[in-house]
Amino acid sequence: MTRPVEWWRVAVWAVLGVLAVMAPQFLAAGEVNRLSEVIYISVAALALALLTGYNGQISLGHGAFLGMGAYVTMILTVDYNVSYAMAGLIAVVFAFVVGLVVGLPALRITGIYLALVTLALATLFPQIVVRLGDITGSTVGRGLVPREGFGDSAALEELGRRRFLSTEGFRAPEWSGLADDQWHYYVFLVIAVVVFLLVRNLVGSRVGRGLVAIRDNETAAEVAGVPVSTYKVLTFGISAGIAAVGGWMFAVLNNAVSPTSFTIVLSITLLVAAVLGGANSIIGPVIGAAIIVALREAIPTESQRYTQVIFGLVLILVMLIAPGGIVGIYRRTVARVRQTRAMRAAAADHGGSPDGGPAPDTDKTDVTTQEV
Amino acid sequence: MQLFIQRVFDGLQAGAIYAILALAIVIIFRASGMLNFAQGEIAMFTTFVAWNLFDVGLPWWSASVASLLIGFLVGAGLYRLLIVRLGGTHANPLAVVMVTIGLFLMLNDGAGVIWGTAAKPVPRVFGTGRVELFGAGIAIQVLGILAVLAVLVVGFGVLFQRTKLGLALRAVTSNQESAALAGIKVTTTLMIGWGLAGAIGSLAGTFTASAVALDKNMMQVVLIYAFAAATLGGFDSPLGAVLGGLIIGLVSELVVGYVDLVGNDLRLLPGFALVLIVLLVRPQGMFGSAKVGRA
Amino acid sequence: MTLLSVTGLTAGYGPVEVLTGLDLHVDAGEIVVVLGANGAGKTTTLRALSGMIAAQGEITFDGAAIGGRKPEDLVRMGISHVPQGRGTFPELTVEENLRVGGFTRPGDEVDEDMARWFELFPRLAERTDQAAGSMSGGEQQMLAIARALMSRPTLLLLDEPSLGLAPLVTRDVFERITAVNAELGTTVLVVEQNANLALDIAARGYVLETGRIVASGTADELRSDDVVRRAYLGA
Numbered sequence: 001m002t003r004p005v006e007w008w009r010v011a012v013w014a015v016l017g018v019l020a021v022m023a024p025q026f027l028a029a030g031e032v033n034r035l036s037e038v039i040y041i042s043v044a045a046l047a048l049a050l051l052t053g054y055n056g057q058i059s060l061g062h063g064a065f066l067g068m069g070a071y072v073t074m075i076l077t078v079d080y081n082v083s084y085a086m087a088g089l090i091a092v093v094f095a096f097v098v099g100l101v102v103g104l105p106a107l108r109i110t111g112i113y114l115a116l117v118t119l120a121l122a123t124l125f126p127q128i129v130v131r132l133g134d135i136t137g138s139t140v141g142r143g144l145v146p147r148e149g150f151g152d153s154a155a156l157e158e159l160g161r162r163r164f165l166s167t168e169g170f171r172a173p174e175w176s177g178l179a180d181d182q183w184h185y186y187v188f189l190v191i192a193v194v195v196f197l198l199v200r201n202l203v204g205s206r207v208g209r210g211l212v213a214i215r216d217n218e219t220a221a222e223v224a225g226v227p228v229s230t231y232k233v234l235t236f237g238i239s240a241g242i243a244a245v246g247g248w249m250f251a252v253l254n255n256a257v258s259p260t261s262f263t264i265v266l267s268i269t270l271l272v273a274a275v276l277g278g279a280n281s282i283i284g285p286v287i288g289a290a291i292i293v294a295l296r297e298a299i300p301t302e303s304q305r306y307t308q309v310i311f312g313l314v315l316i317l318v319m320l321i322a323p324g325g326i327v328g329i330y331r332r333t334v335a336r337v338r339q340t341r342a343m344r345a346a347a348a349d350h351g352g353s354p355d356g357g358p359a360p361d362t363d364k365t366d367v368t369t370q371e372v
Numbered sequence: 373m374q375l376f377i378q379r380v381f382d383g384l385q386a387g388a389i390y391a392i393l394a395l396a397i398v399i400i401f402r403a404s405g406m407l408n409f410a411q412g413e414i415a416m417f418t419t420f421v422a423w424n425l426f427d428v429g430l431p432w433w434s435a436s437v438a439s440l441l442i443g444f445l446v447g448a449g450l451y452r453l454l455i456v457r458l459g460g461t462h463a464n465p466l467a468v469v470m471v472t473i474g475l476f477l478m479l480n481d482g483a484g485v486i487w488g489t490a491a492k493p494v495p496r497v498f499g500t501g502r503v504e505l506f507g508a509g510i511a512i513q514v515l516g517i518l519a520v521l522a523v524l525v526v527g528f529g530v531l532f533q534r535t536k537l538g539l540a541l542r543a544v545t546s547n548q549e550s551a552a553l554a555g556i557k558v559t560t561t562l563m564i565g566w567g568l569a570g571a572i573g574s575l576a577g578t579f580t581a582s583a584v585a586l587d588k589n590m591m592q593v594v595l596i597y598a599f600a601a602a603t604l605g606g607f608d609s610p611l612g613a614v615l616g617g618l619i620i621g622l623v624s625e626l627v628v629g630y631v632d633l634v635g636n637d638l639r640l641l642p643g644f645a646l647v648l649i650v651l652l653v654r655p656q657g658m659f660g661s662a663k664v665g666r667a
Numbered sequence: 668m669t670l671l672s673v674t675g676l677t678a679g680y681g682p683v684e685v686l687t688g689l690d691l692h693v694d695a696g697e698i699v700v701v702l703g704a705n706g707a708g709k710t711t712t713l714r715a716l717s718g719m720i721a722a723q724g725e726i727t728f729d730g731a732a733i734g735g736r737k738p739e740d741l742v743r744m745g746i747s748h749v750p751q752g753r754g755t756f757p758e759l760t761v762e763e764n765l766r767v768g769g770f771t772r773p774g775d776e777v778d779e780d781m782a783r784w785f786e787l788f789p790r791l792a793e794r795t796d797q798a799a800g801s802m803s804g805g806e807q808q809m810l811a812i813a814r815a816l817m818s819r820p821t822l823l824l825l826d827e828p829s830l831g832l833a834p835l836v837t838r839d840v841f842e843r844i845t846a847v848n849a850e851l852g853t854t855v856l857v858v859e860q861n862a863n864l865a866l867d868i869a870a871r872g873y874v875l876e877t878g879r880i881v882a883s884g885t886a887d888e889l890r891s892d893d894v895v896r897r898a899y900l901g902a
């Protein structure tokens with residue numbers, strides 16, 4: 001069902017859209033790369049939002065799925081000369097399958113096992129990568145030799161000679177007239193918008209309502225005819241696949257992968273981004289990702305070591321104060337404003353004074369009726 | 373034969389550490405129905421504090437005891453200050469999990485900030501002596517750890533079955549509402565439960581540090597093993613957790629040692645394979661009650 | 668003398684207000700019943716009285732104002748609440764259940780009382796080491812009442828003791844309640860849907876509908892009231 005679209009909402013999106021498109025023209029390469037970073041983190045955070053915010057399953061291992069996407073992309077493009085598009089597709093399917101494999105057994109047993117299995121996955125992913133050293137480049141990782149030359153360390157030189165080909169990474173095509181960083185940004189932007197729209201449609205559809213029903217009360221959903229097991233496993237797989245899209249972007253952006261990029265810390269950071277922005281919303285992950293990246297930049301270099309401490313603190317504070325994240329605060333405010341307006345109107349009709357009442361609990365309201 | 377005995381005791385040492393941490397996990401699971409994902413990091417942090425005290429002159433023995441107390445305080449504090457504010461574990465399980473994860477991150481990075489990222493050697497509580505046992509030289513430290521585990525098991529058995537506090541803990545676990553209606557101070561009781569778990573966890577931290585080295589990431593894999601042990605044993609069975617830990621430790625060590633295909637890199641495999649098999653056959657673990665088995 | 672006095676009790680869950688200004692009182696030694704259909708607010712009333720939920724209004728017990736106190740404190744003041752659905756500790760044995768009930772009392776009193784309740788509820792005596800969760804509904808109800816009595820309360824709050832029990836079993840339960848009241852003088856406030864049995868044992872009663880008291884009087888008065896008869900006694 002479509003609803004009459006409010007003009008101001010269209011205006012806001014239009015302005016944001018224009019800004020997003022114009023941004024690279026005015027920003028330096030480094031800053032554009034930061035924006036690209038926001039994009040890939042928000043995609044991965046969206047994956048988490050879909051899984052946890054809308055479907056109520058918890059994953060502590062999305063950093064691993066992102067890592068999978070990045071590694072598969074790297075290996076395929078560098079070793080096997082696969083095109084970036086193809087590599088991305090394969091990476092997503094790979095992560096999707098792993099997601100199914102992980103999500104399936106967890107169904108038979110209590111929900112906590114999913115949390116544990118994903119925790120194990122996240123903790124062990126770097127070790128597994130090292131174990132598969134031949135393909136993955138072990139602790140040194142995989143990467144491309146940048147055109148400017150890389151050869152500081154002897155090990156890298158050696159690996160470069162043995163494994164790194166002189167592929168040039170995901171370069172901007174001639175016809176675009178763009179620099180590499182700008183090209184990356186626009187490609188990411190398009191992909192991200194597509195992914196976000198797809199997820200938005202999914203969430204607003206009948207299937208999406210089923211997912212939310214599972215989140216709120218699994219037994220009731222089952223009784224109401226929702227195919228709980230199928231939905232949960234598929235959601236997990238899809239969520240893993242979306243995270244792998246973020247991984248593909250990571251590989252494109254950084255031109256290098258190593259085990260230390262994908263530790264449990266990354267998984268938790270993604271969680272923080274999703275929760276901070278608002279896990280049961282589409283826009284929330286973007287807000288969260290933006291804040292995370294901004295925080296990282298804002299913290300002065302001497303204090304960089306405190307970054308994770310701050311992120312952890314943020315997660316705790318959000319849970320204590322505003323579990324719905326920033327979007328949750330926005331929704332609560334909107335609801336309260338609407339309620340006050342409605343009561344004033346009703347009071348005007350009855351000639352009495354409006355009765356103060358508590359705001360409805362919008363953090364758990366049926367999210368499919370929310371526009372954001 | 374000598375090598376075999378050596379391996380058995382190595383496996384038991386690792387297994388005992390998993391068992392101790394698993395015990396802490398099970399206590400909180402029984403009391404509050406949830407998993408404290410920060411359990412390992414709390415243990416790591418208290419061990420660092422102990423090292424710090426040791427570094428400024430306190431004997432290691434006293435420092436370790438101090439870390440026990442700190443573990444208790446952190447556990448109790450975590451419950452009282454954060455969990456209670458969230459409305460308890462039953463009202464908001466997802467939020468509680470998130471909070472423990474946030475704490476995980478804070479403690480992990482915090483330890484790095486305070487004490488740096490270089491691994492620190494740490495003495496052994498039970499010294500470096502060895503003893504002849506079944507033809508092999510077994511470190512007294514290993515025997516000491518096993519002894520501590522035994523004391524914990526017996527101690528908790530006595531606590532839960534024969535003391536008023538234990539009865540209160542079991543009542544709160546069984547039916548929190550009715551416990552309050554019977555006059556039990558629920559928040560205080562749970563605080564003590566979480567505190568005990570924190571204290572036990574710090575033991576696991578101390579022993580892990582002695583076995584390898586003290587570093588801020590040392591407990592992450594131990595936590596995974598401890599969860600595996602609790603899964604194997606049944607999340608609401610302390611005895612199960614202990615046996616699960618010992619079994620996983622033994623199996624990992626022996627399979628890695630004797631099955632060439634499984635090299636040291638795949639050390640994790642046997643334990644996890646075992647857990648998976650048991651789960652497929654008996655979802656609630658070896659000793660878990662039926663309600664653990666299905667969501 | 669009035670043991671419990673409630674004026675203007677308002678309580679609810681979050682934004683939903685269930686009780687909208689209740690007035691009632693219970694005199695020492697009485698059995699008073701609050702009748703009401705599902706959703707009338709009976710359980711909410713008891714939960715407000717035992718401190719399990721927040722409530723506004725005046726609640727005076729034994730001369731002291733008790734609004735806002737926590738359940739743990741109210742037990743020590745002499746109020747004991749048997750919640751809806753029994754509220755036993757399923758994993759604990761019968762004996763342990765009783766011991767928990769006597770948590771706030773010194774050891775020798777606990778032993779004394781356990782002996783007494785085993786006498787009054789012989790079915791429990793037969794099953795001291797049995798896990799409470801494996802007993803029948805009626806046995807669990809007896810256990811729940813015995814557990815509540817272990818704290819030697821002055822006021823016993825019972826939430827729908829007949830729920831899910833067969834008629835004969837319910838009659839048995841109600842007989843015990845009467846016996847306890849007669850022998851110990853324990854004041855009882857029971858909320859019930861089963862009006863027939865409840866009015867048999869009570870001296871006075873109230874009728875609760877959608878959060879308000881709509882009728883009150885002695886048991887006889889209520890039994891002969893037409894409205895009550897039609898709604899609750901199926902006459």
